[in-house]
Amino acid sequence: MRKQFVKTVEDLLNQDERLVVLLGDIGVFGFRNSFATHPDRIYNIGILEQSTISLAAGLAKTDLIPVVHTITPFIVERSLEQIKVDFAFQRLGGNFVSVGASYDYAALGATHHCPADIAILKNIPGMEIAVPGTPAEFDTLFRQSYNDGHPTYFRLSERANAESHNVTFGKANVVEKGKKATVIAVGPILKNVLEATEGEDVTVLYYTTLFPFDSKTLKDNLVGDRVLICEPYYEGALALDVIQACSGRAMKIAHAGMPKRFLSNYGRAEEHDKDLGMTAEIIKQKLNKLIND
Amino acid sequence: MVTNINQLRLSIVQACLASGEGHIPSALSILDILLVLYDKVLQFDPKNPTDPKRDRFVLSKGHGSLGLYAVLADKGFFPKKELESFGQFTSILGGHPDSLKVPGVEVSTGTLGHGFPTALGMALAMRITKNKARVYTLIGDGESNEGTVWESALLASHHKLDNLVCIVDHNHSTDRAVSVGDMKAKFTAFDWTAVTVNGHDQKEIYEALNTPHVGKPLAIVAETIKGFGSTMMTGNPAWHHKTPTKEEYAEMVREWQ
Numbered sequence: 001m002r003k004q005f006v007k008t009v010e011d012l013l014n015q016d017e018r019l020v021v022l023l024g025d026i027g028v029f030g031f032r033n034s035f036a037t038h039p040d041r042i043y044n045i046g047i048l049e050q051s052t053i054s055l056a057a058g059l060a061k062t063d064l065i066p067v068v069h070t071i072t073p074f075i076v077e078r079s080l081e082q083i084k085v086d087f088a089f090q091r092l093g094g095n096f097v098s099v100g101a102s103y104d105y106a107a108l109g110a111t112h113h114c115p116a117d118i119a120i121l122k123n124i125p126g127m128e129i130a131v132p133g134t135p136a137e138f139d140t141l142f143r144q145s146y147n148d149g150h151p152t153y154f155r156l157s158e159r160a161n162a163e164s165h166n167v168t169f170g171k172a173n174v175v176e177k178g179k180k181a182t183v184i185a186v187g188p189i190l191k192n193v194l195e196a197t198e199g200e201d202v203t204v205l206y207y208t209t210l211f212p213f214d215s216k217t218l219k220d221n222l223v224g225d226r227v228l229i230c231e232p233y234y235e236g237a238l239a240l241d242v243i244q245a246c247s248g249r250a251m252k253i254a255h256a257g258m259p260k261r262f263l264s265n266y267g268r269a270e271e272h273d274k275d276l277g278m279t280a281e282i283i284k285q286k287l288n289k290l291i292n293d
Numbered sequence: 294m295v296t297n298i299n300q301l302r303l304s305i306v307q308a309c310l311a312s313g314e315g316h317i318p319s320a321l322s323i324l325d326i327l328l329v330l331y332d333k334v335l336q337f338d339p340k341n342p343t344d345p346k347r348d349r350f351v352l353s354k355g356h357g358s359l360g361l362y363a364v365l366a367d368k369g370f371f372p373k374k375e376l377e378s379f380g381q382f383t384s385i386l387g388g389h390p391d392s393l394k395v396p397g398v399e400v401s402t403g404t405l406g407h408g409f410p411t412a413l414g415m416a417l418a419m420r421i422t423k424n425k426a427r428v429y430t431l432i433g434d435g436e437s438n439e440g441t442v443w444e445s446a447l448l449a450s451h452h453k454l455d456n457l458v459c460i461v462d463h464n465h466s467t468d469r470a471v472s473v474g475d476m477k478a479k480f481t482a483f484d485w486t487a488v489t490v491n492g493h494d495q496k497e498i499y500e501a502l503n504t505p506h507v508g509k510p511l512a513i514v515a516e517t518i519k520g521f522g523s524t525m526m527t528g529n530p531a532w533h534h535k536t537p538t539k540e541e542y543a544e545m546v547r548e549w550q
Contacts, residue, residue, distance in 0.1 A: 020421065040421050046451075051410040051444035058414020061400065063345075064421065081404060086411060090392055090401050 001156040002099055004135030006030040008142050009067060013038050016147070020059050022052050024070025026099065049074045050082050053096075057086035060094050065147055071105070072098035072114035076121060076153070087151035088124045094151050095142070101157035101188075102233050102258060103276075106269045110262045118210060118237040121153050128152040129210040131187030131232075136164040137208055144169040157232070158269070159188040167208045172217040176204035180291050181226040184218070184242065186210065189232040195280035196287060210238065215245035225250060226290050230283055231257035254290045256283045296328055299549035301363045302522050304376055306537060306545055308359055312380030313536045314388055318520035318529075320360035322464040322492070323431060326515055327364045329498045330429060339369040342396045348426050349415050351400045353408025354433035354462060355389040361398070362386050370397035406439030408432070409459060413445050416457035416510075429458045434476065435467035443483070449510040450484035457510040458502065459485075462492065464517040466533075480512035492517035524548060 006027065012019050013034055021042040023031065034042045045052050049070060056066035068075065075083075075096050087094050100108075102115040121127050128150045132138035138154065145152050165173045175185070175194070178201040185193035186207050197204055203223050207214070227246070229238055235257025242253060258276050265272065273279050277286075301324060309315035331337075335348040352361050359379065366373045371385070378384035385394040389403030399415075402408040412430035419426055432442060449457050461476050473479070480487035486506035490497040492515030501513045519533075520526025523545055537545065 020418075046448070048441075048444035048448070050406075051413070051441045051448060054407050054410030054441065055414035055417065055445075055448070057400075058411040058416070059418045059421075060414075061411065062415050062418030062422065062424075064418050082407065085401065085404050086407055 001132065001135045001138050001158075001160065002027065002030065004138050005069070005097055005156060008139045010034050012143070012146065013041060016065065017041075018063065018065045018147070019067065020064045021067045021069065022056055024049055024052060024068070024074060026071065027069055049079045053079045053082035054086050056094050057082070057090065057092055060087070060092040065093060065095070067095040067097060067146070069097045069099070071100050071112060072117055072155070073112065076114055076117040080120060083121075083127070083151060084124050088126045091126065091149075092151065093147065093149040095146050095154065096151065097154045097156060099156045101155050101159070103263050103272055104158040104269050106263065106272055107266045109266060110264065113263060115233040115258045117153070117155060118231070118233050122211060122237055126150060127211060129155070130169065130208060131155045131210060132167070132208050133161040133187045133190050133206070134164040135160065137167045140167055141169050141208060155187065157188045159232070161188055161191040165206055170209045170212050170214060172214040173206040174203070174217065174221055175206045176202065177221075178202040179223050181224055181228060181287065182218070182222050183228045183287065184230060184238065186231045186238070189230050192278070192280040192283055193230050196283035200287065202287070207238075213238070213241040215241065218242065218245040222246065222249070226252045226254075228254050228256060228287050228290055231255070232278070234258050234260050252290060252293070254286055256286045296332060296364070296367050298324060298328060298522070301328070301367060303546065303549050304363045304366070304373070305359045306542060308362070308376040308379035308386075309536055310542055311377050314380035315359045315536070316356045316534055317359065318526050318532045319354070319357045319464070319466070320363070321521050321523060321526065322517040322519050323357045323360045323462050324522070325493045325495050326431060326460055326462065326498055327360055329495050329502065331364050331368050333499055334502050335429065336426070337397075339397065342370060345424065346426055349399050349412065349428045351402070351408045351412040351415070351428070351430040352390060352398075353402055353412065353430050354405065354436050355402030355408065357431070357462070358386070358388060358390045361390060362395070365395070365397040368397075371395070405433070405436040406441035410441050410445045410448075412459075413449050413454065413457060416449070416454045417452060419456055420454070427456045427458065429460065431460045431462055434461060434463045434465060434473045437461065437473045437476070438467060438471050446480060446483040446485065453508050454510050455506055455508055458513065459510065460513045460515055462517050463514050464519045466519055476514040477512070480514070485510050485512045487512040487514065489514040489516065493521050522549070
């Protein structure tokens with residue numbers, strides 16, 4: 001997805017002279033062509049994330065469209081108040097493109113993990129959140145929303161689904177139709193979800209935009225009284241949206257997401273998956289329990 | 294038209310009296326600086342407060358809002374009677390300024406250490422869009438405890454933003470916690486052009502704002518006194534967030550009329 005991010009933004013730098021890119025000393029080599037072609041609109045701004053986001057708000061105040069890019073916790077957690085006050089509270093548009101989702105950077109340790117990103121950002125009124133599942137989906141979602149006047153977070157992951165869907169910003173996709181349960185899959189977890197639900201009589205809804213949350217697609221496609229929410233970050237971030245969409249119906253809701261704990265081992269992300277229950281096999285077990293209970 | 298500073302002082306205290314809210318000494322310590330900026334330096338049109346060519350002023354120390362409101366009202370950005378509504382439920386004027394509500398307020402501040410880097414972004418934006426407007430920001434010495442002030446100092450000189458001026462209201466408000474020390478030396482070390490002035494001498498402030506600073510941002514360290522202009526408030530920390538009694542107000546009226 002990082003390569004696609006560079007391609008998409010390089011292209012938009014050529015098309016839209018309001019776009020300004022601020023890199024937190026990462027991705028600099030990837031953007032080397034843009035540094036040559038647009039030296040006034042791309043900056044390796046340095047390792048000062050809080051000021052970078054306030055600075056980006058100053059650009060937005062002056063009718064430019066900032067794109068801030070660095071590693072997830074340094075955008076979402078270190079600079080949270082800057083996103084809240086300088087962008088969302090003042091209703092400024094801007095784009096925050098992270099890299100290293102949840103525990104993608106397993107070997108770097110817990111300081112570089114950020115599985116709380118979605119739950120945190122969902123508490124900022126007006127903050128848009130996109131979780132693409134493939135590079136092509138990132139391209140579509142970014143082009144549709146980068147200049148919409150809202151602060152928008154794009155969660156880039158090293159993990160991707162095998163196939164892209166025809167996504168639209170703010171809309172969920174109906175991937176499978178069935179009768180026994182509704183399964184919600186967010187971004188790059190869809191691959192495991194489709195493996196887990198193969199042969200099962202369930203509806204699978206695919207969400208790549210988490211705010212605004214497409215409650216209509218969920219309401220229109222709810223089957224039975226069971227919902228399994230599958231999220232590639234700390235589980236529970238979508239719970240309230242799902243409960244509100246199901247309002248008036250007694251539902252059984254189960255979660256298949258990352259449990260809330262620090263990871264103190266290193267290795268590769270795939271090595272943590274089993275430990276954390278982030279596999280197709282575990283999703284299948286949870287689905288069967290939900291359906292058969 | 295040059296404003297009568299004592300009338301502004303009275304309007305600040307009256308607003309505070311009506312609402313029982315507000316940081317009066319912080320508003321008084323920046324008043325001379327604001328008057329020089331709005332009387333003699335900033336290019337603006339109160340009837341067209343979003344004119345792209347206007348100079349920008351960002352009150353980074355947002356708790357000085359009463360001082361800014363009094364000056365903006367005096368310059369015609371909104372009617373002076375709005376000041377009486379300060380802090381009330383439906384007022385546009387709150388304890389910290391809201392850029393979505395108040396004509397002439399460029400940035401919603403209050404959280405310290407946000408306005409300065411936002412002003413820096415505006416200055417960079419002016420360069421990118423080839424806009425000749427200049428950007429001024431006013432920070433506090435207490436605010437300068439925040440790391441983002443020094444991140445911004447580093448960035449502004451690195452990018453040679455000579456369209457940016459940072460004025461430090463050095464009223465020693467947080468010496469009790471952390472003294473910021475020699476601010477001129479610190480900004481100079483960060484490769485800014487830096488000068489120190491008496492922040493209550495309007496002639497000195499004006500001259501400092503005209504300091505040549507080609508290729509570098511300009512820092513003006515204004516030595517100020519919290520509550521300046523009011524004998525009873527000067528140097529008395531009890532007044533930081535206090536509303537005057539009727540007797541105290543009468544004393545201020547006597548002093549300023």
